[in-house]
Amino acid sequence: MAANDPALPLLSVRNLSVDFRTDEGRITAVDDVSFDIMPGEVLGLVGESGSGKSVTAKALMRLNPGNTIYAPESRIVLRDEGREIDVLALRRARDLMVVRGGRVSMIFQEPMASFAPAITIGRQMEEQLLLHTGLTRRQARAHSIDMLARVGISDPAKRIDQYAFEFSGGMRQRAMIAMALSTRPRLLIADEPTTALDVTIQAQVLDLMRGLVAEYGMAILFITHDLGVIAQMADRVAVMYLGRIAEAGSVRQVIRTPAHPYTIGLLNALPKVDDPDAALTPIPGDIPSPLDRPSGCVFHTRCPQAMPGLCDRRVPLLAEHAAGHAAACFALDPAEAPA
Amino acid sequence: MLMFLRFAATRAVMALVTLLTVSFIVFSLMALVPANCAERYLAYKTTQGDQITIADIRAEESRLGLDRPFVVRWVAWVGDVFLRGDFGESCILRVRVSQLVGDKFLLSLGICAAALLFAYAIALPVGIFSASSSRPVLNNVLRLVSYLGLALPNFLLALIIMLISTMMFGDSMTGLFSREFRDVPWSLARLADFLSRAWLPVFILGWSATAFAMQTVRALVADENGKLYVTAARARGVHGVALLWRYPARHALGPIINSLGFDLNRVFNQLPIVAVILVLTDSGALLLEALARSNDQQLAGAIIFLLTASIVALNFITDLALAAADPRVRKSVMEG
Numbered sequence: 209m210a211a212n213d214p215a216l217p218l219l220s221v222r223n224l225s226v227d228f229r230t231d232e233g234r235i236t237a238v239d240d241v242s243f244d245i246m247p248g249e250v251l252g253l254v255g256e257s258g259s260g261k262s263v264t265a266k267a268l269m270r271l272n273p274g275n276t277i278y279a280p281e282s283r284i285v286l287r288d289e290g291r292e293i294d295v296l297a298l299r300r301a302r303d304l305m306v307v308r309g310g311r312v313s314m315i316f317q318e319p320m321a322s323f324a325p326a327i328t329i330g331r332q333m334e335e336q337l338l339l340h341t342g343l344t345r346r347q348a349r350a351h352s353i354d355m356l357a358r359v360g361i362s363d364p365a366k367r368i369d370q371y372a373f374e375f376s377g378g379m380r381q382r383a384m385i386a387m388a389l390s391t392r393p394r395l396l397i398a399d400e401p402t403t404a405l406d407v408t409i410q411a412q413v414l415d416l417m418r419g420l421v422a423e424y425g426m427a428i429l430f431i432t433h434d435l436g437v438i439a440q441m442a443d444r445v446a447v448m449y450l451g452r453i454a455e456a457g458s459v460r461q462v463i464r465t466p467a468h469p470y471t472i473g474l475l476n477a478l479p480k481v482d483d484p485d486a487a488l489t490p491i492p493g494d495i496p497s498p499l500d501r502p503s504g505c506v507f508h509t510r511c512p513q514a515m516p517g518l519c520d521r522r523v524p525l526l527a528e529h530a531a532g533h534a535a536a537c538f539a540l541d542p543a544e545a546p547a
Numbered sequence: 548m549l550m551f552l553r554f555a556a557t558r559a560v561m562a563l564v565t566l567l568t569v570s571f572i573v574f575s576l577m578a579l580v581p582a583n584c585a586e587r588y589l590a591y592k593t594t595q596g597d598q599i600t601i602a603d604i605r606a607e608e609s610r611l612g613l614d615r616p617f618v619v620r621w622v623a624w625v626g627d628v629f630l631r632g633d634f635g636e637s638c639i640l641r642v643r644v645s646q647l648v649g650d651k652f653l654l655s656l657g658i659c660a661a662a663l664l665f666a667y668a669i670a671l672p673v674g675i676f677s678a679s680s681s682r683p684v685l686n687n688v689l690r691l692v693s694y695l696g697l698a699l700p701n702f703l704l705a706l707i708i709m710l711i712s713t714m715m716f717g718d719s720m721t722g723l724f725s726r727e728f729r730d731v732p733w734s735l736a737r738l739a740d741f742l743s744r745a746w747l748p749v750f751i752l753g754w755s756a757t758a759f760a761m762q763t764v765r766a767l768v769a770d771e772n773g774k775l776y777v778t779a780a781r782a783r784g785v786h787g788v789a790l791l792w793r794y795p796a797r798h799a800l801g802p803i804i805n806s807l808g809f810d811l812n813r814v815f816n817q818l819p820i821v822a823v824i825l826v827l828t829d830s831g832a833l834l835l836e837a838l839a840r841s842n843d844q845q846l847a848g849a850i851i852f853l854l855t856a857s858i859v860a861l862n863f864i865t866d867l868a869l870a871a872a873d874p875r876v877r878k879s880v881m882e883g
Binding site for chain 1: 779780
């Protein structure tokens with residue numbers, strides 16, 4: 209068994225396009241998205257609701273519903289101990305287990321809704337361990353209690369036999385994290401894990417996650433609409449808008465020197481801690497319906513820098529403007545800009 | 548466990564209070580029927596040629612205790628029913644109601660319960676499977692079958708089966724017993740005869756109940772299927788039958804148990820019609836007879852009370868089953 213090569217990405221997504229077949233026709237949710245996640249890296253995926261960030265995350269575990277169509281050129285490759293797993297080519301549920309709770313785990317936005325209400329927390333944790341490891345039920349239980357203790361749940365030997373509705377919101381999310389990490393995945397997908405929590409609890413959970421990432425050396429795909437959370441958590445960030453990546457780079461680059469007009473707009477819409485009286489500038493207009501995707505650059509309908517005749521006709525590609533910092537915008541590309 | 552017993556005891560007391568209330572309503576209804584038992588019996592006698600005077604009626608009333616106040620009569624009736632299972636005498640036939648109803652009521656209850664069992668034995672697997680299957684052909688076939696079940700009235704189905712069976716076997720399959728077993732005491736041969744005939748009413752009653760139950764189960768499981776915890780379980784690698792049973796099906800159990808009470812009610816209501824057509828001597832038919840032919844309020848009251856009591860009893864059982872199935876119910880009833 210070869211260990212993972214730290215120089216190779218743990219996960220590579222190439223040209224991922226996801227459509228949904230609906231009664232109204234085909235809806236494009238994700239359009240030609242590519243990114244890598246390195247081992248142990250935290251990648252933030254930022255966007256408004258409808259930007260395709262959750263669909264992208266679910267594609268990694270193939271959790272999208274039955275009416276999902278992945279474009280033929282899409283590739284999702286997970287590298288696991290020297291093996292390359294072509295996630296979109298997995299067919300049987302048994303083969304999919306490697307990305308479902310085996311090497312990849314996911315935690316969801318609603319910790320209450322993600323536990324089955326009539327099954328104890330312990331049963332659900334043990335079930336996952338029995339599926340993915342060779343542990344006996346007794347060992348699985350002992351390991352689950354240990355995991356609950358590690359995420360800071362007091363009296364875990366008693367708590368393990370309780371139901372989700374007997375836990376507080378923060379405890380549920382801690383238990384969810386304990387369950388997700390119990391199989392020692394290489395990648396944790398966190399879909400808005402703190403959005404439903406109070407701000408103080410949110411900080412605790414983020415703290416806990418940061419500590420566990422360092423301890424377990426796993427990578428995280430952190431999905432959120434909150435740039436503030438990204439600034440605390442992520443190493444790199446990709447900003448999504450209407451199914452496409454608008455900008456990607458290190459957190460420092462993207463937040464200090466945003467390049468894409470959409471990222472600039474998002475940052476201007478945040479309150480500034482050092483100048484709370486400064487007016488917030490929201491991005492004008494609403495996110496268009498996915499049934500009615502704009503032609504050309506999907507952001508041109510709301511973009512202050514849109515160039516008629518160019519942005520509404522041609523699709524800008526993601527191009528690197530500084531080392532490791534890429535954006536998809538014609539205004540940044542001197543070759544494309546009109547004379 | 549102790550908590551559960553306490554919960555069960557509370558529910559039992561509540562069921563008893565409900566039954567008392569029901570008995571009061573039933574008894575009031577019996578008293579509201581124009582003419583009391585004495586008058587009715589004696590009026591019936593006059594049709595047989597006897598001459599009846601007012602004094603005869605008064606004497607009969609005091610013999611039956613009808614001259615006592617209403618509440619006293621209710622308490623006496625309820626006491627007899629609860630303590631000795633005695634519903635008094637039939638107004639017209641002048642025999643004990645319990646003797647008239649006899650095992651007929653238990654037979655009806657058994658037929659209804661068997662029909663429900665039959666319905667859910669089919670509806671549970673089919674409903675769960677079709678809610679989780681994405682094959683449109685299968686689902687459309689099931690939908691067709693179940694609409695047929697809802698649309699085809701029981702009595703028509705009964706007539707069709709009787710017609711076919713008469714043409715093919717020369718026996719219309721009516722009645723719960725063949726002629727030679729009709730009025731003999733229970734024996735193994737009689738039981739075998741009963742079972743060889745009882746499947747028909749069970750099937751006919753179960754037919755539409757199955758269609759209903761299939762729709763209910765399908766909708767409830769489909770509802771659970773869409774919930775986040777099912778996605779979360781899939782994301783943990785749970786799949787196949789284990790996923791289906793432990794997650795959506797397991798969690799739809801509560802509402803399915805809840806719907807059982809309604810189902811039994813519906814089957815009970817359909818029983819008299821089916822019973823008349825199949826010439827079953829069960830209590831549903833007996834009730835119709837008691838009401839329509841002879842205005843026998845003692846008999847009718849007893850049967851209405853027994854029907855209601857079985858539904859109250861079923862609700863008591865489903866309450867317990869619900870608490871056993873769903874920890875949230877358990878917690879709320881035990882702490883509330």
